[in-house]
Amino acid sequence: MKKVFYSSLLCLLLWSCGARIKQPFLTEQARIGENTTPENTVLGDVKPIEPVVVGVYKFRDQTGQYKQVENGTSWSTAVTQGATTILLKSLEDSKWFTPIERENVSNLLNERQIIRSTRNQYSNPNQQLSEADVLPPLLFAGIILEGGIISYDSNIRTGGAGARYFGTGASSEYREDRITVYLRAVSTSNGKILKTIYISKTILSQAISASMFRYVDVKKLLEVEVGMTQNEPKQLAVKEAIDKAVEGLIIEGIIDGLWLPEGGEPVVQQIKEAYAQELAEAERTKLYNRTFEDQRSKHGLSVKLGGALMDGDYSNNDLGYSFNANYKYLFNNPHWSFNLGTGYMELDRTGPPIDYDFTIDGNLEFIFLPYENLTPFVYAGGGTITNTSFENAEFKFQYGAGIEYLPVENIGIELFGEQNLTFSDNIDGVIQGQRDDFFWRFGLGINFYFGR
Template identity: 45%
Template sequence: MKKIESAIILTLSLVLTSCNAYFNQPMAPTPARIGQETKVTSQFAELPAPEEPIVAAVYKFRDQTGQYKATDYGSSWSTAITQGATSILLKALEDSKWFVPIEREGLANLLNERKIINSSRMNYSQQSGQEEPSLPPLLFAGIILEGGIISYDYNILTGGAGARYLGIGADTKYREDRISIYLRAISTNSGRILKSVNVTKRIISQEVSAGVFKYVATNKLLEAETGFTYNEPTDIAVKEAIEKAVLDLIMEGVFDGLWKLKNPADVEAPIFTQYLHEKDEDQQENFWGNKLQQRRDKFSLNFAANAYQLQSDWGKTSLTGGGTVGISFLPKKRTSFLNFSTGIGKLKSGKDFETTALNSELNYGINLFPKRSFTPYFSAGVGATYTNDFYPYIKGSLGMEFLLHNNAGLFMEMSSSYLLNDNLDGINHGYFNDYFLGARVGLNIYLDFKKQKQK
């Protein structure tokens, strides 16, 4: 009975933890709503007014990927990208208040309708004897906007985690796709490409599920499952990317003098400052969106709490503690480091051997991701421990560091130190010398003497 109760409680907890799937389910038809705005749409309202809106024509803004929607069994005949990108671009141009978009995608229909109107007016004039005015001429564009959606990449990043024990488990999965958009402005006067911009947008998909499949009695089986998925709508992602491309085109045009502000002083507006800051950050990011910059200073002080386990000829092991203080030097690129440290700790082998040891060591290490806030590293070095005599050793370490701030990093490390003689524990026995395993957790405090001098 207790097994049944525990299984029911676990199932209910799994259901409640996935309440997003239950409390947000559409239980009835939902009414139509105004089209959803993106984060970029609201930025159009922050743009200063132009000296004069630009008449722009868009003939076709096409899906140039040629890709079809992926399924679990291959692909379908449905396209992966919306085929209405031209309409999205025209709406973005209108919302920006910087452009006067004119109809060119359905130009044949527009011309036919104008012919019908002119023909009707001519017939009416002949019958009534009154002359009807002709239609005014069509607006002509100062620029033509060309480009398209040039790529849609599936599964550029996938991952997940899960666990299952005795038929009870949960897991989560995620996937990232990416679209790329290019937009260029062309002068109708000369045919010169005035400016070209490109924008990328990541599309997120997530899945969370949990379930129970367990015999609660010999002939009683409990089975339950729950979960939900979230897929970012592709058309909203395309809309945001297109709006971002329009916004970038306006910014770049202002900076290059292609179009002017109504008030030239507005070039110092926050939205322009933010864009320049965004461009600087973009140059420091890699393909995955990780910001790559010099985060660590040239020198650092290290403080750590240590744990040791001595492997001696006595055959017994005990866990002991200690501490170290050190200083590190990182060359210009911060890829490598040189560390000198000294510390104190206890080494113990059961009840047979125990001593307090002072140690000093010099290590050379490599940071695998020196420009990221998180980096694994490995190091090798030499050192000596002193009890009643000096005992030299060689050391190898694996660790990782996470920057809490630009001048402080938390690190964790595992190491093995092999003594060059077998006399530490007072017994010289066996084929191998004594050695000790170590683990430590500590803090790196980075020092920038140049900044201190400037202050």
């Protein structure tokens, strides 16, 4: 009875989770399309003094890529073939451009010819046509926009996680694709390329599922499954990339004086400063949304607590304690730093106490991932070991490794371990054999970075 109760409870929980994912039991009515333009943009509510007339002949998929399916390739294209229409809508919504029909200009010319023929046929030949009866001339574009969707990379990042125990488990999966758009403005007077904009957008697909498969009683099998898959629409991703490309074209055109905003030079300077910050952020952000930004300042102070273990001529050694304080200087190359520190420790072992408890160290450190919050590091260097009276000092060589995690900028928590090799066999007070004494230090530390 207990098994049935717990199984029913699990089914209820899974069913309630399924209800929260809003299963589409009913059809939806047509609605206005989603707005993909971000609310807080560099351009804001800035309007032009006069919209620029632009023409778009074609802005299409140049990848030639077909949609991938499980059993081969579909004849459907991977991305939309209507990018020209999306671009025209984006230009119109921006209020900075007056787009004119050029994609199907032959249809427009044919219709105008039909209008002229009809008017000539049914008008009085002895009556002169008025200005209202004459078709106005077509607008001509000072700028034409070219480019297209030049890349669609599927599965640039995939992964997931899951667990199962006694037939009950859950899993999640994700996949990330990437689309790239180029947009360029060309002057119709001399053919000069005025601006080229490059925009990329990732497309995320996610799936989560939970299931249970087990016997609740003899000849009674319970099987429950619930899950959800959510795919970001590719058409909306294309639209968002094109919207961003149009915004970038407007901003860089303002900066270069191709078109002017209302408000004059103060507005231009404001846009320049905001766009410079966005460019700097884009420069630091690389593929897979990794931010290449220094997480540490030029100087650092650290405090480390841990243990110390002697490895000398005695077979029995007890774990002692250690304390270190270090100064760290980071070079212009963010992978390298120099550490200078001092420490006090207690090297316990069975027998008389060891009269070496004070160290001075200098190390060269290599940081593997200086732009990440979590990074491994290795270091090596030299120093001395002596007592607090600075008597009987012995030189030593040390090397170690560890992991540092920065929960916030300029504050790091590290876990480390190191081996210290001395050049004396008398550290533990006994000279025996040919091997010199050495000891281990390991522990936990906190780093405070400051300065530029």
